[in-house]
Amino acid sequence: MANKIKCNDKIIIISGKYKGKRGKVLKILSKKKVIIKNINIFKKHQKPIAHMNKLGSIIKKEFPIDISNISILNKYTNKIDRVSFIIKNNKKIRLYKSNKKYIK
Incomplete structure (x- = not known):
């Protein structure tokens, strides 16, 4: 499987508890x-540690989501899209499949 989704990509969740969220x-x-x-x-919930003088607290943390439940968001059409690849100047470039425009 190629790297269709990368860091800093805008995505939309297509299934599960958070369906429709971006x-x-x-x-x-x-x-x-x-x-x-x-x-x-x-x-x-973080327990207090007495010998290190740390107080207890509640920490909010993002947990992982399966990659099959998300899809890339096409910034030109503002809809879900798929990713295709082309090789140009010995570099692999990602494209939106619907309108063939480059992804960043």
Whole structure:
């Protein structure tokens, strides 16, 4: 599987609890998991550590989403799109499949 989705890509979630929400890819964990900004946020309760003088707190953290549940957002049409590739000057370039325009 080629790298169709990369960091800082604008995406839309196509299935699951957050269907229809839009976001930006912060990090790609593996070929199957991505972290999206302000999506799938969970609260983690941090216990206080007495010997280090740290207080307990609640930390909000983004959890990963499966890459099959997201699709890239075409900035020209503002709709979901697929990604295709071409090789130009020995470089692999990503294109939107619907209108053949370059992705960044």
